[in-house]
Amino acid sequence: MFISAPILFAVATLSAAVSPAHEGDAKVLDRVPPYQGPGYRSVRPDVAGTLNAMSNPGFASSNAQLLSWVPLNELNAPQNANSLTGYVSPSGREYALIGTSNGTAFVEVSNPGSPVVRSIIPGPQSLWRDVRTYQNHAYSVSEGGDGIQVMNLANLDQGTVQHVGNIETGGTIATHTVFINTASGFLYRAGGGSNGLRIYSLANPSSPALVATWSDRYVHEVTVHTYTSGPYNGKEIAFACSGFNGGWSQPGIDILDVTNKSNIVLLKRVFYSNAAYSHQCWPTPDMKYLYLNDELDEGDFGFTTLTKVFDIQNLSNPVEKPGFTNGNTAIGHNLYVKGNRIYEANYTSGLRVFDSTNPLSPVEVAWFDTWPENDATSFNGLWNVYPYLPSGIILGSDIERGLFVWWVGPPVLDIAVQGGAPDLISISGTTLNVQLTEQSAGVYTAGSAKLHYDAGAGWVTTDLVPLGGLNFQANLPAAACGDQVRFYFSAQTTNGVTWNLPQGAPDFFYFATAAQSVTAISSDTVELAGSWSPQTAGDTATGGQWAHGNPFGTQAQPEDDHTPGSATKCWFTGQGTSFGNIGEADVDGGNTTLTSPVLAVHTLKEPVISYWRWYSNSIGANPNQDVLTVQVSNNGTQWVTVEVVGPTGYESCGGWLKHQFRVADYVVPTATVRVRFIAADLGSDSIIEAAIDDLEVTDVGCPNPSPEVYCTAKPNSLGCLPSIAFTGTPSVSSPAAFTISASNELNNRFGLLFYGNGTAAGAFQGGTLCVNQPLTRTNLQNSNGNPPPDDCSGTYAINFNAYIQSGIDPALIAGTKVDAQYWSRDPSDPTGFTTALSNALDFIIQP
Numbered sequence: 001m002f003i004s005a006p007i008l009f010a011v012a013t014l015s016a017a018v019s020p021a022h023e024g025d026a027k028v029l030d031r032v033p034p035y036q037g038p039g040y041r042s043v044r045p046d047v048a049g050t051l052n053a054m055s056n057p058g059f060a061s062s063n064a065q066l067l068s069w070v071p072l073n074e075l076n077a078p079q080n081a082n083s084l085t086g087y088v089s090p091s092g093r094e095y096a097l098i099g100t101s102n103g104t105a106f107v108e109v110s111n112p113g114s115p116v117v118r119s120i121i122p123g124p125q126s127l128w129r130d131v132r133t134y135q136n137h138a139y140s141v142s143e144g145g146d147g148i149q150v151m152n153l154a155n156l157d158q159g160t161v162q163h164v165g166n167i168e169t170g171g172t173i174a175t176h177t178v179f180i181n182t183a184s185g186f187l188y189r190a191g192g193g194s195n196g197l198r199i200y201s202l203a204n205p206s207s208p209a210l211v212a213t214w215s216d217r218y219v220h221e222v223t224v225h226t227y228t229s230g231p232y233n234g235k236e237i238a239f240a241c242s243g244f245n246g247g248w249s250q251p252g253i254d255i256l257d258v259t260n261k262s263n264i265v266l267l268k269r270v271f272y273s274n275a276a277y278s279h280q281c282w283p284t285p286d287m288k289y290l291y292l293n294d295e296l297d298e299g300d301f302g303f304t305t306l307t308k309v310f311d312i313q314n315l316s317n318p319v320e321k322p323g324f325t326n327g328n329t330a331i332g333h334n335l336y337v338k339g340n341r342i343y344e345a346n347y348t349s350g351l352r353v354f355d356s357t358n359p360l361s362p363v364e365v366a367w368f369d370t371w372p373e374n375d376a377t378s379f380n381g382l383w384n385v386y387p388y389l390p391s392g393i394i395l396g397s398d399i400e401r402g403l404f405v406w407w408v409g410p411p412v413l414d415i416a417v418q419g420g421a422p423d424l425i426s427i428s429g430t431t432l433n434v435q436l437t438e439q440s441a442g443v444y445t446a447g448s449a450k451l452h453y454d455a456g457a458g459w460v461t462t463d464l465v466p467l468g469g470l471n472f473q474a475n476l477p478a479a480a481c482g483d484q485v486r487f488y489f490s491a492q493t494t495n496g497v498t499w500n501l502p503q504g505a506p507d508f509f510y511f512a513t514a515a516q517s518v519t520a521i522s523s524d525t526v527e528l529a530g531s532w533s534p535q536t537a538g539d540t541a542t543g544g545q546w547a548h549g550n551p552f553g554t555q556a557q558p559e560d561d562h563t564p565g566s567a568t569k570c571w572f573t574g575q576g577t578s579f580g581n582i583g584e585a586d587v588d589g590g591n592t593t594l595t596s597p598v599l600a601v602h603t604l605k606e607p608v609i610s611y612w613r614w615y616s617n618s619i620g621a622n623p624n625q626d627v628l629t630v631q632v633s634n635n636g637t638q639w640v641t642v643e644v645v646g647p648t649g650y651e652s653c654g655g656w657l658k659h660q661f662r663v664a665d666y667v668v669p670t671a672t673v674r675v676r677f678i679a680a681d682l683g684s685d686s687i688i689e690a691a692i693d694d695l696e697v698t699d700v701g702c703p704n705p706s707p708e709v710y711c712t713a714k715p716n717s718l719g720c721l722p723s724i725a726f727t728g729t730p731s732v733s734s735p736a737a738f739t740i741s742a743s744n745e746l747n748n749r750f751g752l753l754f755y756g757n758g759t760a761a762g763a764f765q766g767g768t769l770c771v772n773q774p775l776t777r778t779n780l781q782n783s784n785g786n787p788p789p790d791d792c793s794g795t796y797a798i799n800f801n802a803y804i805q806s807g808i809d810p811a812l813i814a815g816t817k818v819d820a821q822y823w824s825r826d827p828s829d830p831t832g833f834t835t836a837l838s839n840a841l842d843f844i845i846q847p
Helices: 007-016 299-303 800-807
Strands: 064-070 081-088 094-100 103-108 116-122 131-134 135-140 148-152 162-167 177-181 186-189 198-200 209-214 219-228 234-244 250-258 264-270 278-283 289-294 308-312 318-327 334-339 343-344 353-354 363-368 382-386 395-396 402-408 411-419 432-437 451-455 459-463 465-468 471-476 484-492 498-501 510-514 517-525 546-549 570-573 592-594 609-614 629-631 641-645 657-662 673-682 689-703 709-710 723-725 741-747 750-756 759-764 767-771 794-799 818-827 835-844
Touching: 064 363, 081 131, 081 395, 081 402, 094 131, 094 135, 094 395, 094 402, 103 135, 116 465, 131 177, 131 234, 131 818, 135 177, 177 219, 186 219, 186 234, 219 278, 250 278, 250 289, 250 510, 278 318, 278 334, 278 411, 334 382, 343 395, 343 459, 363 402, 411 484, 411 498, 451 471, 471 484, 484 657, 546 592, 592 709, 641 657, 673 689, 709 723, 723 818, 741 750, 741 818, 741 835, 750 767, 750 794, 759 835, 767 818, 767 835, 794 800
Parallel strands: 081 382
Antiparallel strands: 064 402, 081 094, 094 103, 103 116, 131 135, 135 148, 148 162, 177 186, 186 198, 198 209, 219 234, 234 250, 250 264, 278 289, 289 308, 308 318, 334 343, 343 353, 353 363, 382 395, 395 402, 411 432, 432 471, 451 459, 451 484, 465 471, 484 498, 484 510, 517 689, 546 570, 570 689, 592 673, 609 657, 609 689, 629 641, 629 673, 709 835, 723 741, 741 794, 750 818, 759 767, 818 835
């Protein structure tokens, strides 16, 4: 779905900066240009685009929820990321420490939905780096040299990391990996050139002291554990993934008793079946079994992702057991065990999680694919995983895409709307009942339950109203009939995780229309090109013109259409030759226009047009400079802009998003309404992609508005204010009367009701003309009232429904807006016009 590039280009790009960790290392050959676009935050300010975070990128997953993604550009890493670890400061704040091609980045993940890069310590340029912590220090090593970089984390909460210095004892300054046994306080450097193990005391954490070496064989990685029970109680045992000739010859596991650093004892050298390159291993918590990833057996022997299993209850005689596989074709890389879960970073298939309740037959229960392009047997994608932070979040480091933060498994807090989230809401506001359910008592953070909504003026956050216990009330705002309101809910748990409903918010949310009813009139899933027009006179784009079909996904263009189910097609800007070729067929050199079929909406009461759109301008050089423009016309000649997407904000970062509009807000609904979408790359060359799907027309039923009295009457010669009033409902079909009357009129005078369309407030005959011209007069009436002398007992009245239904004025049809005012004769009018004027009445004729 995202990036691909020829191997020769990748080698040329990185060969000057990367030297192999050991001769023939295939990682160098599989390098591709890294992703350098926006990342993702599941928790961010309600001002769209404030964090320049892209819409949820839609990585394929199962039972694993993406909380955030910090790409390489935010880590100041121009080429790649590599290993990572976690750290908890004395205050309880949580951090990810991630190695990159040019240093070590310290990222706070206390709020895992909104991580913050706190500090970056530069290091030697290298594809390989590893980092671990002990007390309040971090130790970073690299194949690029510098020995052990020692960093003081005492002020990390304040955003400061002190680079104490480098420890270069122990021969070559290159190192492949590092491990720290926190129980014993010793640091183990593995590899670097042809080295085995170099062991350092951390009695003084700021100045590791070399105390021993073991150089019988090359060691790629090592895991060291101190036994706390059983026959090996008190023993410090190292499980070293090792081999001769840089690990290529006779690969296996050396089990070492390193309790006495002056007398390291080889307990057993384990050779296993179909060994290609012994990479990394980890024991079960009860120290009965050891799991191992051989980094090359998938490629050398054609295995699916295979995890080796060893019974290590007798360290002098370990027994290889049948391994397990999930059937995937990716390379197994690094793995860790926590409780009865195995967490694996398996390159192109990403994060893989196994239930090891049966340690000899683990079952895959969750996964998250950070390399959507494929599951090839190549060295791309997820490098490492860290599952040990107290909050329960999972960290992952991806070579090309940076830092990932996940929650694996079911949420610890469920949010539900009683009766489900509505599609239709009241124009006067809607109240919803919301219930939280804790999976463990007490995990909800009091006061954190929120409603987030956008009624057209941007996102607003309000507190849910407590109703007792974990029950709440959410109050959606009033909205104009036909308006779309977007909304979602959130609440936080004590581990810092924010849970959203729907999952994937704030980029996925509920849509509701403010109305009495919504009737679907037409729905175009765009499976057929039909009478859509992919170009128009005046288009200037030299590439990326609108195309119809199933798009090849890139990091800027969707891989799938929006329509649920078996549908596959949509309109999109240019089809490349293969998946992942970003920039090959994006919009270039100008604008390209897609125009919808004709939409006949003239017979609808309140027509609304909706569509799903995808727009990306945030990737590559010169991001966030261009826009997607959407316009509507009722004649194909004059066009009115409905919305402009971009140049900044999360809606410019890809992802399918819905938009709808009332036709009458922009043009008079006719039988020839069309919508057009204009994508452009203007000025500096940028990566511009757009897509359109699921065009729908609905008819919105709005509440019948009551007639409304407005304007100011002109006093008559006796000082009385003629006053208009009504009873009933205006209708083209109802037999009931709709009576428009006037009181406080001079008695025994002629007068009449006149009307027009629209309000006014102009000077007229010494008073105010409240009705927009042209005007239509009804028949003269006599006000009657008391016998002379003059007083204000006169009244007028007309059954306007009878007038409508008589057909005298064919323009008076359902939906017509009418404004009416009474005029009467007043011979003694002090203004000299001999007239009196009532105030006015505004109403809409109903069916």
